[in-house]
Amino acid sequence: NAGVIQTPRHKVTGKGQEATLWCEPISGHSAVFWYRQTIVQGLEFLTYFRNQAPIDDSGMPKERFSAQMPNQSHSTLKIQSTQPQDSAVYLCASSFTGENTLYFGAGTRLSVL
Amino acid sequence: QQQVRQSSQSLTVWEGETAILNCSYENSAFDYFPWYQQFPGEGPALLIAIRSVSDKKEDGRFTIFFNKREKNLSLHIKDSQPGDSATYFCAASYSNNRIFFGDGTQLVVKP
Known part of the structure:
Protein backbone atom coordinates (compact mmCIF):
# COMPACT_ATOMS: atom_id res chain seq x y z
CA ASN A 1 0.00 0.00 0.00
CA ALA A 2 1.65 3.22 -1.20
CA GLY A 3 -0.38 5.49 1.04
CA VAL A 4 -1.98 8.72 -0.12
CA ILE A 5 -0.18 10.01 -3.19
CA GLN A 6 -0.05 13.71 -3.96
CA THR A 7 1.35 15.19 -7.12
CA PRO A 8 3.27 17.28 -7.81
CA ARG A 9 5.35 17.56 -4.65
CA HIS A 10 6.33 21.09 -5.54
CA LYS A 11 4.65 23.56 -7.84
CA VAL A 12 5.73 27.07 -8.71
CA THR A 13 3.29 29.38 -10.46
CA GLY A 14 3.27 33.00 -11.44
CA LYS A 15 0.71 35.33 -9.98
CA GLY A 16 -2.55 34.97 -11.90
CA GLN A 17 -1.85 31.50 -13.23
CA GLU A 18 -3.90 28.40 -12.50
CA ALA A 19 -2.69 25.53 -10.31
CA THR A 20 -4.15 22.02 -10.18
CA LEU A 21 -3.16 19.69 -7.39
CA TRP A 22 -3.79 15.95 -7.52
CA CYS A 23 -4.52 13.43 -4.82
CA GLU A 24 -4.82 9.65 -5.04
CA PRO A 25 -6.39 8.28 -1.85
CA ILE A 26 -5.63 4.90 -0.36
CA SER A 27 -7.52 2.20 -2.22
CA GLY A 28 -10.75 1.36 -0.42
CA HIS A 29 -10.95 4.63 1.46
CA SER A 30 -14.23 6.42 0.88
CA ALA A 31 -13.51 9.83 2.40
CA VAL A 32 -11.04 12.38 1.04
CA PHE A 33 -10.05 15.58 2.82
CA TRP A 34 -8.08 18.63 1.71
CA TYR A 35 -6.16 20.83 4.16
CA ARG A 36 -3.87 23.83 3.71
CA GLN A 37 -0.88 24.27 6.00
CA THR A 38 1.03 27.49 6.63
CA ILE A 39 3.25 28.68 9.46
CA VAL A 40 0.80 31.45 10.32
CA GLN A 41 -2.55 29.65 10.00
CA GLY A 42 -1.53 26.11 10.85
CA LEU A 43 -3.68 23.29 9.45
CA GLU A 44 -6.73 24.76 7.78
CA PHE A 45 -9.58 22.51 6.70
CA LEU A 46 -10.70 23.19 3.14
CA THR A 47 -13.16 20.53 2.03
CA TYR A 48 -14.04 16.86 2.09
CA PHE A 49 -15.77 14.19 0.04
CA GLN A 80 -7.56 29.87 -10.38
CA SER A 81 -5.69 33.14 -10.68
CA THR A 82 -3.22 32.19 -7.95
CA GLN A 83 -2.06 34.88 -5.54
CA PRO A 84 1.06 35.01 -3.34
CA GLN A 85 -1.10 34.41 -0.25
CA ASP A 86 -2.09 31.02 -1.72
CA SER A 87 1.48 29.83 -1.15
CA ALA A 88 1.24 26.93 1.30
CA VAL A 89 1.52 23.19 1.62
CA TYR A 90 -1.70 21.56 0.48
CA LEU A 91 -2.37 18.26 2.19
CA CYS A 92 -4.74 15.53 1.11
CA ALA A 93 -5.92 12.82 3.48
CA SER A 94 -8.19 9.81 3.17
CA SER A 95 -10.03 7.55 5.58
CA PHE A 96 -12.42 4.63 5.73
CA THR A 97 -16.07 5.47 6.23
CA GLY A 98 -16.91 5.05 9.89
CA GLU A 99 -13.34 5.61 11.03
CA ASN A 100 -11.86 8.85 12.26
CA THR A 101 -8.25 8.14 11.39
CA LEU A 102 -6.90 10.32 8.61
CA TYR A 103 -4.04 9.14 6.46
CA PHE A 104 -2.19 12.11 5.01
CA GLY A 105 -0.14 12.41 1.89
CA ALA A 106 3.20 14.20 1.93
CA GLY A 107 1.60 17.34 0.52
CA THR A 108 2.11 19.65 -2.42
CA ARG A 109 4.14 22.77 -1.72
CA LEU A 110 2.69 25.57 -3.82
CA SER A 111 4.78 28.68 -4.33
CA VAL A 112 3.19 31.64 -6.08
CA LEU A 113 5.71 34.20 -7.25
CA GLN B 1 -13.73 30.31 16.90
CA GLN B 2 -10.84 27.98 17.53
CA GLN B 3 -12.35 24.59 18.40
CA VAL B 4 -9.10 23.04 19.60
CA ARG B 5 -6.34 24.98 21.32
CA GLN B 6 -2.80 23.96 22.10
CA SER B 7 -1.23 25.97 24.87
CA SER B 8 2.32 26.09 23.51
CA GLN B 9 3.61 26.81 20.03
CA SER B 10 6.91 25.26 20.96
CA LEU B 11 8.48 23.17 23.69
CA THR B 12 12.09 22.21 24.32
CA VAL B 13 13.13 19.37 26.61
CA TRP B 14 16.33 17.45 27.23
CA GLU B 15 16.74 13.86 26.15
CA GLY B 16 15.34 11.52 28.79
CA GLU B 17 12.85 14.06 30.20
CA THR B 18 9.08 13.79 29.94
CA ALA B 19 7.58 16.21 27.45
CA ILE B 20 4.04 17.37 28.26
CA LEU B 21 1.91 18.91 25.53
CA ASN B 22 -1.38 20.47 26.55
CA CYS B 23 -4.62 20.87 24.65
CA SER B 24 -8.13 22.13 25.34
CA TYR B 25 -11.35 22.10 23.32
CA GLU B 26 -14.63 23.95 23.06
CA ASN B 27 -17.29 21.54 21.89
CA SER B 28 -18.65 19.17 24.53
CA ALA B 29 -19.90 16.90 21.77
CA PHE B 30 -16.37 15.92 20.76
CA ASP B 31 -15.80 12.28 21.61
CA TYR B 32 -12.63 11.32 19.78
CA PHE B 33 -9.24 12.95 20.37
CA PRO B 34 -6.29 11.94 18.22
CA TRP B 35 -2.77 13.29 18.37
CA TYR B 36 -0.89 13.53 15.10
CA GLN B 37 2.87 13.74 14.69
CA GLN B 38 4.45 15.54 11.77
CA PHE B 39 8.07 15.52 10.64
CA PRO B 40 9.39 18.13 8.18
CA GLY B 41 8.51 17.33 4.60
CA GLU B 42 5.87 14.78 5.57
CA GLY B 43 2.17 14.83 6.25
CA PRO B 44 0.86 14.37 9.79
CA ALA B 45 0.50 10.78 10.96
CA LEU B 46 -1.70 9.41 13.74
CA LEU B 47 0.36 8.84 16.88
CA ILE B 48 -2.20 7.92 19.54
CA ALA B 49 -5.89 8.59 20.17
CA ILE B 50 -8.40 8.44 23.00
CA ARG B 51 -12.19 8.33 23.20
CA SER B 52 -14.08 10.42 25.72
CA VAL B 53 -15.21 7.36 27.70
CA SER B 54 -11.62 6.89 28.86
CA ASP B 55 -9.40 9.12 30.94
CA LYS B 56 -6.08 7.61 29.98
CA LYS B 57 -4.57 5.90 26.97
CA GLU B 58 -1.05 4.56 26.91
CA ASP B 59 1.04 3.32 24.01
CA GLY B 60 4.67 2.72 24.80
CA ARG B 61 6.28 6.00 25.80
CA PHE B 62 3.20 8.02 24.79
CA THR B 63 0.28 8.61 27.13
CA ILE B 64 -2.84 10.73 26.78
CA PHE B 65 -4.49 12.04 29.94
CA PHE B 66 -8.05 13.21 29.35
CA ASN B 67 -10.27 15.36 31.57
CA LYS B 68 -13.80 15.53 30.20
CA ARG B 69 -15.10 17.85 32.90
CA GLU B 70 -12.39 20.41 32.28
CA LYS B 71 -12.40 19.83 28.50
CA ASN B 72 -8.67 19.39 28.30
CA LEU B 73 -6.15 16.69 27.58
CA SER B 74 -2.43 16.29 27.50
CA LEU B 75 0.10 14.14 25.69
CA HIS B 76 3.01 12.90 27.79
CA ILE B 77 6.11 11.64 26.04
CA LYS B 78 8.21 9.73 28.52
CA ASP B 79 11.98 9.39 28.12
CA SER B 80 12.00 11.84 25.20
CA GLN B 81 14.42 11.09 22.38
CA PRO B 82 15.88 13.43 19.74
CA GLY B 83 13.89 11.41 17.18
CA ASP B 84 10.70 12.62 18.86
CA SER B 85 11.47 16.15 17.67
CA ALA B 86 8.47 16.98 15.50
CA THR B 87 5.28 19.01 15.46
CA TYR B 88 2.41 17.50 17.43
CA PHE B 89 -1.19 18.31 16.60
CA CYS B 90 -4.03 17.78 19.03
CA ALA B 91 -7.34 17.15 17.28
CA ALA B 92 -10.98 16.41 18.05
CA SER B 93 -14.06 15.12 16.28
CA TYR B 94 -17.52 13.67 16.95
CA SER B 95 -19.84 11.23 15.26
CA ASN B 96 -17.50 10.54 12.38
CA ASN B 97 -17.49 14.19 11.36
CA ARG B 98 -14.52 16.14 10.17
CA ILE B 99 -11.56 16.43 12.49
CA PHE B 100 -10.66 19.79 13.99
CA PHE B 101 -6.96 20.40 14.53
CA GLY B 102 -5.10 22.63 16.93
CA ASP B 103 -2.29 24.86 15.73
CA GLY B 104 0.41 22.38 16.71
CA THR B 105 3.27 22.32 19.20
CA GLN B 106 6.79 22.08 17.85
CA LEU B 107 8.78 19.81 20.15
CA VAL B 108 12.55 19.93 20.22
CA VAL B 109 14.39 17.27 22.20
CA LYS B 110 17.98 18.24 22.88
CA PRO B 111 20.57 15.48 23.25
Missing part, protein backbone atom coordinates in the same frame (compact mmCIF):
# COMPACT_ATOMS: atom_id res chain seq x y z
CA ARG A 50 -17.44 10.98 1.07
CA ASN A 51 -18.09 8.37 -1.61
CA GLN A 52 -17.10 11.06 -4.14
CA ALA A 53 -19.88 13.42 -3.01
CA PRO A 54 -18.94 16.82 -1.56
CA ILE A 55 -19.93 16.85 2.11
CA ASP A 56 -18.43 19.99 3.61
CA ASP A 57 -16.64 22.78 1.75
CA SER A 58 -16.93 25.35 4.51
CA GLY A 59 -13.19 25.97 4.54
CA MET A 60 -12.84 26.69 0.85
CA PRO A 61 -12.26 30.31 -0.15
CA LYS A 62 -15.40 31.25 -2.04
CA GLU A 63 -13.61 32.48 -5.10
CA ARG A 64 -10.85 30.88 -7.13
CA PHE A 65 -10.79 27.53 -5.23
CA SER A 66 -12.62 24.43 -6.37
CA ALA A 67 -12.32 20.72 -5.63
CA GLN A 68 -13.61 17.69 -7.43
CA MET A 69 -13.62 13.95 -7.03
CA PRO A 70 -14.59 12.51 -10.41
CA ASN A 71 -13.89 8.93 -9.36
CA GLN A 72 -12.90 7.01 -6.24
CA SER A 73 -9.24 6.95 -7.19
CA HIS A 74 -8.47 10.63 -7.38
CA SER A 75 -9.41 14.12 -6.30
CA THR A 76 -8.21 17.48 -7.57
CA LEU A 77 -7.92 20.91 -5.99
CA LYS A 78 -7.86 23.73 -8.50
CA ILE A 79 -6.83 27.29 -7.71
Whole structure:
Protein backbone atom coordinates (compact mmCIF):
# COMPACT_ATOMS: atom_id res chain seq x y z
CA ASN A 1 0.00 0.00 0.00
CA ALA A 2 1.65 3.22 -1.20
CA GLY A 3 -0.38 5.49 1.04
CA VAL A 4 -1.98 8.72 -0.12
CA ILE A 5 -0.18 10.01 -3.19
CA GLN A 6 -0.05 13.71 -3.96
CA THR A 7 1.35 15.19 -7.12
CA PRO A 8 3.27 17.28 -7.81
CA ARG A 9 5.35 17.56 -4.65
CA HIS A 10 6.33 21.09 -5.54
CA LYS A 11 4.65 23.56 -7.84
CA VAL A 12 5.73 27.07 -8.71
CA THR A 13 3.29 29.38 -10.46
CA GLY A 14 3.27 33.00 -11.44
CA LYS A 15 0.71 35.33 -9.98
CA GLY A 16 -2.55 34.97 -11.90
CA GLN A 17 -1.85 31.50 -13.23
CA GLU A 18 -3.90 28.40 -12.50
CA ALA A 19 -2.69 25.53 -10.31
CA THR A 20 -4.15 22.02 -10.18
CA LEU A 21 -3.16 19.69 -7.39
CA TRP A 22 -3.79 15.95 -7.52
CA CYS A 23 -4.52 13.43 -4.82
CA GLU A 24 -4.82 9.65 -5.04
CA PRO A 25 -6.39 8.28 -1.85
CA ILE A 26 -5.63 4.90 -0.36
CA SER A 27 -7.52 2.20 -2.22
CA GLY A 28 -10.75 1.36 -0.42
CA HIS A 29 -10.95 4.63 1.46
CA SER A 30 -14.23 6.42 0.88
CA ALA A 31 -13.51 9.83 2.40
CA VAL A 32 -11.04 12.38 1.04
CA PHE A 33 -10.05 15.58 2.82
CA TRP A 34 -8.08 18.63 1.71
CA TYR A 35 -6.16 20.83 4.16
CA ARG A 36 -3.87 23.83 3.71
CA GLN A 37 -0.88 24.27 6.00
CA THR A 38 1.03 27.49 6.63
CA ILE A 39 3.25 28.68 9.46
CA VAL A 40 0.80 31.45 10.32
CA GLN A 41 -2.55 29.65 10.00
CA GLY A 42 -1.53 26.11 10.85
CA LEU A 43 -3.68 23.29 9.45
CA GLU A 44 -6.73 24.76 7.78
CA PHE A 45 -9.58 22.51 6.70
CA LEU A 46 -10.70 23.19 3.14
CA THR A 47 -13.16 20.53 2.03
CA TYR A 48 -14.04 16.86 2.09
CA PHE A 49 -15.77 14.19 0.04
CA ARG A 50 -17.44 10.98 1.07
CA ASN A 51 -18.09 8.37 -1.61
CA GLN A 52 -17.10 11.06 -4.14
CA ALA A 53 -19.88 13.42 -3.01
CA PRO A 54 -18.94 16.82 -1.56
CA ILE A 55 -19.93 16.85 2.11
CA ASP A 56 -18.43 19.99 3.61
CA ASP A 57 -16.64 22.78 1.75
CA SER A 58 -16.93 25.35 4.51
CA GLY A 59 -13.19 25.97 4.54
CA MET A 60 -12.84 26.69 0.85
CA PRO A 61 -12.26 30.31 -0.15
CA LYS A 62 -15.40 31.25 -2.04
CA GLU A 63 -13.61 32.48 -5.10
CA ARG A 64 -10.85 30.88 -7.13
CA PHE A 65 -10.79 27.53 -5.23
CA SER A 66 -12.62 24.43 -6.37
CA ALA A 67 -12.32 20.72 -5.63
CA GLN A 68 -13.61 17.69 -7.43
CA MET A 69 -13.62 13.95 -7.03
CA PRO A 70 -14.59 12.51 -10.41
CA ASN A 71 -13.89 8.93 -9.36
CA GLN A 72 -12.90 7.01 -6.24
CA SER A 73 -9.24 6.95 -7.19
CA HIS A 74 -8.47 10.63 -7.38
CA SER A 75 -9.41 14.12 -6.30
CA THR A 76 -8.21 17.48 -7.57
CA LEU A 77 -7.92 20.91 -5.99
CA LYS A 78 -7.86 23.73 -8.50
CA ILE A 79 -6.83 27.29 -7.71
CA GLN A 80 -7.56 29.87 -10.38
CA SER A 81 -5.69 33.14 -10.68
CA THR A 82 -3.22 32.19 -7.95
CA GLN A 83 -2.06 34.88 -5.54
CA PRO A 84 1.06 35.01 -3.34
CA GLN A 85 -1.10 34.41 -0.25
CA ASP A 86 -2.09 31.02 -1.72
CA SER A 87 1.48 29.83 -1.15
CA ALA A 88 1.24 26.93 1.30
CA VAL A 89 1.52 23.19 1.62
CA TYR A 90 -1.70 21.56 0.48
CA LEU A 91 -2.37 18.26 2.19
CA CYS A 92 -4.74 15.53 1.11
CA ALA A 93 -5.92 12.82 3.48
CA SER A 94 -8.19 9.81 3.17
CA SER A 95 -10.03 7.55 5.58
CA PHE A 96 -12.42 4.63 5.73
CA THR A 97 -16.07 5.47 6.23
CA GLY A 98 -16.91 5.05 9.89
CA GLU A 99 -13.34 5.61 11.03
CA ASN A 100 -11.86 8.85 12.26
CA THR A 101 -8.25 8.14 11.39
CA LEU A 102 -6.90 10.32 8.61
CA TYR A 103 -4.04 9.14 6.46
CA PHE A 104 -2.19 12.11 5.01
CA GLY A 105 -0.14 12.41 1.89
CA ALA A 106 3.20 14.20 1.93
CA GLY A 107 1.60 17.34 0.52
CA THR A 108 2.11 19.65 -2.42
CA ARG A 109 4.14 22.77 -1.72
CA LEU A 110 2.69 25.57 -3.82
CA SER A 111 4.78 28.68 -4.33
CA VAL A 112 3.19 31.64 -6.08
CA LEU A 113 5.71 34.20 -7.25
CA GLN B 1 -13.73 30.31 16.90
CA GLN B 2 -10.84 27.98 17.53
CA GLN B 3 -12.35 24.59 18.40
CA VAL B 4 -9.10 23.04 19.60
CA ARG B 5 -6.34 24.98 21.32
CA GLN B 6 -2.80 23.96 22.10
CA SER B 7 -1.23 25.97 24.87
CA SER B 8 2.32 26.09 23.51
CA GLN B 9 3.61 26.81 20.03
CA SER B 10 6.91 25.26 20.96
CA LEU B 11 8.48 23.17 23.69
CA THR B 12 12.09 22.21 24.32
CA VAL B 13 13.13 19.37 26.61
CA TRP B 14 16.33 17.45 27.23
CA GLU B 15 16.74 13.86 26.15
CA GLY B 16 15.34 11.52 28.79
CA GLU B 17 12.85 14.06 30.20
CA THR B 18 9.08 13.79 29.94
CA ALA B 19 7.58 16.21 27.45
CA ILE B 20 4.04 17.37 28.26
CA LEU B 21 1.91 18.91 25.53
CA ASN B 22 -1.38 20.47 26.55
CA CYS B 23 -4.62 20.87 24.65
CA SER B 24 -8.13 22.13 25.34
CA TYR B 25 -11.35 22.10 23.32
CA GLU B 26 -14.63 23.95 23.06
CA ASN B 27 -17.29 21.54 21.89
CA SER B 28 -18.65 19.17 24.53
CA ALA B 29 -19.90 16.90 21.77
CA PHE B 30 -16.37 15.92 20.76
CA ASP B 31 -15.80 12.28 21.61
CA TYR B 32 -12.63 11.32 19.78
CA PHE B 33 -9.24 12.95 20.37
CA PRO B 34 -6.29 11.94 18.22
CA TRP B 35 -2.77 13.29 18.37
CA TYR B 36 -0.89 13.53 15.10
CA GLN B 37 2.87 13.74 14.69
CA GLN B 38 4.45 15.54 11.77
CA PHE B 39 8.07 15.52 10.64
CA PRO B 40 9.39 18.13 8.18
CA GLY B 41 8.51 17.33 4.60
CA GLU B 42 5.87 14.78 5.57
CA GLY B 43 2.17 14.83 6.25
CA PRO B 44 0.86 14.37 9.79
CA ALA B 45 0.50 10.78 10.96
CA LEU B 46 -1.70 9.41 13.74
CA LEU B 47 0.36 8.84 16.88
CA ILE B 48 -2.20 7.92 19.54
CA ALA B 49 -5.89 8.59 20.17
CA ILE B 50 -8.40 8.44 23.00
CA ARG B 51 -12.19 8.33 23.20
CA SER B 52 -14.08 10.42 25.72
CA VAL B 53 -15.21 7.36 27.70
CA SER B 54 -11.62 6.89 28.86
CA ASP B 55 -9.40 9.12 30.94
CA LYS B 56 -6.08 7.61 29.98
CA LYS B 57 -4.57 5.90 26.97
CA GLU B 58 -1.05 4.56 26.91
CA ASP B 59 1.04 3.32 24.01
CA GLY B 60 4.67 2.72 24.80
CA ARG B 61 6.28 6.00 25.80
CA PHE B 62 3.20 8.02 24.79
CA THR B 63 0.28 8.61 27.13
CA ILE B 64 -2.84 10.73 26.78
CA PHE B 65 -4.49 12.04 29.94
CA PHE B 66 -8.05 13.21 29.35
CA ASN B 67 -10.27 15.36 31.57
CA LYS B 68 -13.80 15.53 30.20
CA ARG B 69 -15.10 17.85 32.90
CA GLU B 70 -12.39 20.41 32.28
CA LYS B 71 -12.40 19.83 28.50
CA ASN B 72 -8.67 19.39 28.30
CA LEU B 73 -6.15 16.69 27.58
CA SER B 74 -2.43 16.29 27.50
CA LEU B 75 0.10 14.14 25.69
CA HIS B 76 3.01 12.90 27.79
CA ILE B 77 6.11 11.64 26.04
CA LYS B 78 8.21 9.73 28.52
CA ASP B 79 11.98 9.39 28.12
CA SER B 80 12.00 11.84 25.20
CA GLN B 81 14.42 11.09 22.38
CA PRO B 82 15.88 13.43 19.74
CA GLY B 83 13.89 11.41 17.18
CA ASP B 84 10.70 12.62 18.86
CA SER B 85 11.47 16.15 17.67
CA ALA B 86 8.47 16.98 15.50
CA THR B 87 5.28 19.01 15.46
CA TYR B 88 2.41 17.50 17.43
CA PHE B 89 -1.19 18.31 16.60
CA CYS B 90 -4.03 17.78 19.03
CA ALA B 91 -7.34 17.15 17.28
CA ALA B 92 -10.98 16.41 18.05
CA SER B 93 -14.06 15.12 16.28
CA TYR B 94 -17.52 13.67 16.95
CA SER B 95 -19.84 11.23 15.26
CA ASN B 96 -17.50 10.54 12.38
CA ASN B 97 -17.49 14.19 11.36
CA ARG B 98 -14.52 16.14 10.17
CA ILE B 99 -11.56 16.43 12.49
CA PHE B 100 -10.66 19.79 13.99
CA PHE B 101 -6.96 20.40 14.53
CA GLY B 102 -5.10 22.63 16.93
CA ASP B 103 -2.29 24.86 15.73
CA GLY B 104 0.41 22.38 16.71
CA THR B 105 3.27 22.32 19.20
CA GLN B 106 6.79 22.08 17.85
CA LEU B 107 8.78 19.81 20.15
CA VAL B 108 12.55 19.93 20.22
CA VAL B 109 14.39 17.27 22.20
CA LYS B 110 17.98 18.24 22.88
CA PRO B 111 20.57 15.48 23.25
